Each structure stands twice: as C-alpha cells, then as structure tokens.
Amino acid sequence: MRIDELPTPALLVERAALEANLDTMSAALPGARLRPHVKAHKCTALAHRQHANGHAGFTCATVRECEVMAAAGLGADLLLANEVLDTRRLGALVRDGARVTVAVDSPETVVAAAAGGVREVLVDVNVGLPRCGCPPERAGELADTARRAGLEVRGVMGYEGHLMLVADPADRARMTGDAMALLTAAAADVGGEIISAGGTGTYVDNTWATEIQAGSYALMDTAYGAVVPFGQALSVLGTVVSVAATHAVVDVGLKSLGMDHGLPTIAEAQVWFCSDEHTTFAPETPVRVGDRIRVLPAHVDPTVVLHERMHLVDGDVVVETWAVDMRGW
Ligand code: PLP
Ligand code: MN
Numbered sequence: 001m002r003i004d005e006l007p008t009p010a011l012l013v014e015r016a017a018l019e020a021n022l023d024t025m026s027a028a029l030p031g032a033r034l035r036p037h038v039k040a041h042k043c044t045a046l047a048h049r050q051h052a053n054g055h056a057g058f059t060c061a062t063v064r065e066c067e068v069m070a071a072a073g074l075g076a077d078l079l080l081a082n083e084v085l086d087t088r089r090l091g092a093l094v095r096d097g098a099r100v101t102v103a104v105d106s107p108e109t110v111v112a113a114a115a116g117g118v119r120e121v122l123v124d125v126n127v128g129l130p131r132c133g134c135p136p137e138r139a140g141e142l143a144d145t146a147r148r149a150g151l152e153v154r155g156v157m158g159y160e161g162h163l164m165l166v167a168d169p170a171d172r173a174r175m176t177g178d179a180m181a182l183l184t185a186a187a188a189d190v191g192g193e194i195i196s197a198g199g200t201g202t203y204v205d206n207t208w209a210t211e212i213q214a215g216s217y218a219l220m221d222t223a224y225g226a227v228v229p230f231g232q233a234l235s236v237l238g239t240v241v242s243v244a245a246t247h248a249v250v251d252v253g254l255k256s257l258g259m260d261h262g263l264p265t266i267a268e269a270q271v272w273f274c275s276d277e278h279t280t281f282a283p284e285t286p287v288r289v290g291d292r293i294r295v296l297p298a299h300v301d302p303t304v305v306l307h308e309r310m311h312l313v314d315g316d317v318v319v320e321t322w323a324v325d326m327r328g329w
Helices: 017-027 044-052 064-073 088-095 108-114 136-148 169-190 300-304
Strands: 010-014 058-060 076-080 100-104 120-124 150-160 194-197 234-243 248-250 269-274 279-283 291-295 308-315 317-323
Touching: 017 044, 044 064, 044 120, 058 064, 064 317, 088 100, 088 108, 100 108, 108 136, 108 269, 120 136, 136 150, 136 169, 150 169, 150 300, 169 194, 234 300, 269 291
Parallel strands: 010 308, 058 076, 076 100, 100 120, 120 150, 150 194
Antiparallel strands: 010 234, 234 248, 234 291, 248 279, 269 279, 308 317
C-alpha cells in the first residue's frame, strides 16, 4: 500500500529513522542499562523491536500497559514507574507469571502493593520534579516499611523530568548531577540493586542511574528534536483540504496531535494555528487541494495515544501497520 491510499489523519513512522534511533540508543545504553519506557509509543510491536535490540526490562506508566506487555510475552521485568492504589490487576499479573515492580512513595502505596499481591517495589524519590516521589531523607524509612510489609525492595527510582528539555547541554548535565546526588544518597539508605532514572533528554549525562527509562527517543517529537540527536520518525499524515491566497488548511488538528508542547511543524511552511480538525499554515511553496503533507508533532506521547494504529513507512510505501495496543486504561 502507498501512503496516498491511507485515510487521513494517519500516524506515520519512518522506518529508517526509527531503526537508527533504536540502534543509537542501544549502542549508548546496551542491555539492562536501558529500560525503555513504553508510554511514548504504546505499541507492543515496537516494544518487540526494542526487546530484539537487547532490552528485556521495560518501564510502564499504567496498569493497562503492564497487562498488554505481559500478554504480548514482554512481561519478564516490568517496572510500573507510577504510584498505584488499586493493585488488584497487577497482583493478578504477578500470579500469572509476569514480573511487576511498582513505585511506592508513601505508606499508603506500600500497603496497597502488598494487599494486591505485588511482591517487588522501588522507592520513588522526589529529585526536583514536583510530582510523585518521597523526600530523599524519608526513603530509607519507607524501604523499612515496605520490607516489614513483606515486599522485596529492589532499589530506588527518581525521575528528573523537569530537566529533560533544558536547552543548554552544560546546564542540563550539571542539574542532572545535582538531582542524582539526591537519588544516590537515598539509594544508600534504601539498599537494593536498582537506581532507575532518566529519560531521552538526560540519557547521556545521567551516569548515576543503573538504568535509564527513556521512551521518546524511538519516535521523537520536535520539542526533543531541539535538544537530542535522534531523528524525527513520527509524523501525522494529512490531506490539504482548502487553499486560500494567504494560507492553506490540512485535516490534522487538535484531535490528532498532542499540543501541550506547542504547535506542530510543517516543512517549508509557517504554522498559524490548530483547531479541532484543522491546522492552518502559510506554505512557502504553493500547495494544492488534495496534496498529502506530513505534520510533525511537538510532543510524541499525547499524539500517539490519539491514534489506533501507526504505519511504518519507507518513503511513500507502507511496509507494516502496528496497533497502538496499549491505549486506554
Ligand atoms: N520516566 C518517567 C517516570 C516518566 O514519566 C518519563 C516521561 O515522562 C520518562 C521516564 C522519560 O520519558 P522520555 O524519554 O519520553 O522523556
Ligand atoms: Mn513526553
């Protein structure tokens, strides 16, 4: 099939860029040094590619991601890097033979993990992002609480998400070091083998973590394109549906693009704005009604989740179609 035959909007993944991104990251962080985060692509076919590149452990953001990964045969070592109060479905996965480690940052999440049948946890430590994570100085005490509840404490995690898009590489490296000083101090109090942290923006600088939880690197987006050397594999294919003297309109809008990192990008054009089903842009070279164009999203995760499938393409040829099968809750 050619991309001209796809109904639009359609999520495209450039095969060559994807493969280069996977190989670049696997060379930098081989084997267990990378625990790929599946929330960025939500696609078990893509996770199988990461597994084939040598990464057996994965990071998940939701219970459903864990379930779908396990059902796809990729449940050998899943980290749910979020706090979960209703752990019943996770316990069922563990009983069915998956290995699931869950983040805890409070006595309540420890109790929930043990009650639901989860056996292994990481103590989630706040390293500067005002989101989840206990204060570093409380981590040891929480680990003791978890062990008393019968849980195996595999170590710590601490996500420095506030640093991923720091523009100056030297600033990003220095701030990552400061954040990881908090995490390594907590790790000394907690014990265990794992120090899990990092993402696509800090994978080079974060030499303190034993494993990096990067996800966006595989498909990429324009926000990360400004700070890390991975290729833009992801785009949303659209059809030009209207052309005026000053601007043109493509059928890719808010409902097919994650917009929280800003406007999408169109090659050789100025993007003016997005509405529900449309992006209005000023082309530098004339476009015609019916032309197919690629719209590059600014943020990969909330873009992918709006689509049921992604099409792996080689130029204008669709070589494979993959379900975005980890969507939903
Ligand atoms: N770890 C956690 C807990 C996250 O929430 C994220 C992304 O938000 C990441 C790691 C890194 O992902 P990415 O490589 O897409 O920045
Ligand atoms: Mn993201």
